[in-house]
Amino acid sequence: MSPEPKIIAFCCNWCSYAAADLAGILRLQYPGSIRIIRVMCSGMVHPEMVLHALDKGADGVMIIGCHPGECHYLTGNEMALARAEVIADTLEDLGYASERFQLTWVSSAEPERLVEAFRTMSGRLMLLRSEQQTSYAKKN
């Protein structure tokens, strides 16, 4: 198993993707196993895309949008927030740990905040993996 958890990050075009760009320019370090997918707005990430990513083997999924009130399309991130609850609940219903999903707000001027969010998520998934391995070992 690869040491670093695979994370799919849906970043909105106007804030978080710009922040990721900036992080690159500033050469900020973050885990290499993060795959960024650019979307126009966090509000367009359908829950099925999250589920699909996990079904196909991602360890975690992040949706990263503009801060509340700053969405380029006005209320896209409110939609994302309403869906986040649905996604977390649904993951548990389907047998996935809801820790594998995270919604975060980042502005285009906050590359450090973005990188910090990546690191936190990666750490959380590592922890989850080791917990699951212990509980598996106990059962068998």
Add this chain to the structure above:
Amino acid sequence: MKPKLSFEWLHACSGCEIALLNYGEPLLALLNRVEIVHFPLLMDHKYTRPEREDLPLSLPEADIGLVSGGVAHQEHLTVLHEMRRQCRTLIALGTCATHGGIPAMRNQWSTADTLQTVLAAGDTEPGPMLDEPSLFLDRVYSVDEKVPVEVSLPGCPPQPELIAAIIEALLNKDTVPPANKSVCETCPTLRKGKGQTTIRRFLDNADYDRDQPVSRMRCLLEQGLLCMGPVTAGGCGGKDTPLCLRARVPCRGCYGPVRPGGNQLLDMKNALASNGIDHRSIVDRKSLLRFSGAHGLIQPAGKRR
């Protein structure tokens, strides 16, 4: 030579076969155009010669095979593989075959748990255990999880005209009619937009005027009843009112998801959230997958991935 048809049922309830018989008199004309080579409900073709238990099960060759029911037992698997080998075109008939159907609700438990509960039910003295519990598969699978199929025809049961139309289309080498949109598409109820913001249980009838047609009744979802019309493949009522709505009760999703790979639980909660309805007011969320729990969607509780 007449085209050959072969029918089998696996983890099924016979409802799909009865639906076909409900096609009535036009069925006789259809049957006249084909030769049925295997159909356990109606004819006496057997799997092997009686004295040869050692021979593998064998089924006749056929142009079109119809299989109802999911796959839950080693024997289902054997029959299914033989059907696949012998049939040029294979139709997964009914929601059990396409998405697991109601029997896949048991995927929430392990097979061992289910065996124990079912055999111990009641205040009975426990009987001896089954000789070969190992022959049960670990869960209920849909047919397409085990073999490729050419046509998926969901519905619990599928509408008789839909079954006949597909067989006709295949006989005429036409393209198979495309699947319908959602159940709501053909539902005539009144939709006014903002309705109830919570979901209540179906403990009292919907509000409607008994002297007025369904088209004068307010949409059940807007009345605060859980209706799965928005996330369920349409077609149960043909071009007319969906069947459950005719009885003035909400849709429970028996045709499976609108898109074959969809997820009714996720779609329904998403639809509720988008409309400002509190999805947490649903008492039993897992039941949103009551017809489509195969494909690994329903997992044993406690097994967090």
Add this chain to the structure above:
Amino acid sequence: MAQVLTIDPVTRIEGHARIKIHLDEQGRVSDARVAISALRGFEQFVVGRPAEEIPRIVSRICGICPWMHHLAAVKAIDGCFGVTPTPAGHRLRELCQVMAHIHDKILHFFFLAAPDFVLGPDSDFSVRNIMGMVRQDPELAARVVRMRQLGQVMLDRFAGKSIHPVAGVVGGFAKPMSAEERSDLQRDGATLLDFASFALDYAKERVFHRYREEMQSLGAITTGFLGTIDDQGGLQLYDGRLRLMHASGTTVDFPAADYAQHLSEQVEPWSSAKMVYAKSWQEGFSLDPAAPKGVYRVNTLARLNVCDHIGTPRAQAELEDFRAQFGRPAQGTLLYHWARLIELIYACERTQELLADDRITDPHIRNTATPQAGRGIGCVEAPRGTLIHEYATDDNGCITSANLIVGTTHNIAPMNLSVRQAAASLIHDGVYDEAILNRVEMAVRAYDP
């Protein structure tokens, strides 16, 4: 050489089954068994569900008699929630239940069983079926197909869905009956009643008189019987008390809710289906063919044996004729078919009787239910026999446990005895052919498993 003959699958029955016949060194039948594989898991996966949803889930136990499971569950959930259905709700449920018996009986007799008799038990297997009947008598076949469909269409039209119904709801029924619907049903019901009378006359002439000997001897065993009756001892399909009759003819009546005091379940190691036996006879349970113990039968023949009379005129006249010929209790296994057609007449007459009563169009169809902790037992007579659903709920009205006894479960033990009897009397010195094995299957078919 000792040998095992396997009939797999048993065909022209309404589910999955397999027969194994064991022959000893001398080619005599040493044992014969019917196995029905049936781990569906319903008792497991209803657990945790809101109880009012159960009737729409358990209907999927059987697509031929879904109304029976639907309504047995509805009755049981009424009990869990302590709600009584309105009088109109009660009547509409019974109406649907008896109408659902109509298509089942036509299906079973004409589509599944009749080919053995009309075309002959020894006819070639490739024509011994409904398609063969179509070729032999297209007019009759067309009528049969049409009549069975009409029974289903009546239900579809009134209740929305005939296969896997939805209209029975805790507290009553989901939709009232309009005057127009009522007269439509009356018209179609009359057509079916005519057909039912024709069907029995036809069967008497073409089947029962020609196969008089077999009717009594094939698969013949001596057992007790179980069925439902009303306060006056009349035949009932939807509601009433249970009557358990010993082979000697003595009976005991009890409310369905007390079933566990009289019946007990057992799982045999060679079949994944449970068997039930009459615990209250205190003789235990044994499938020894020479001296079976605790074995009783359900389904059509049983219901006609346990009832004192039938409340509708044509069916009553036929019951009298039947009793005059075969006594009470009648034991011949193939007599199940005869009894089935008498019940078809009853179901049609009862449909008309319920429709004639003005209370059927009363708009007050459902009482509001309140989820609560409780226990409920629902019992109806399904085409295949006495059907019992039992559930318990928690404070939130969700299911905590379930126990289901379906018609076939009662009949598995007697079916095994019948198959063994049929095989032993037909197979000598290890000699058998397709026709003989089909006769063994006929012993199973009579039970309509």
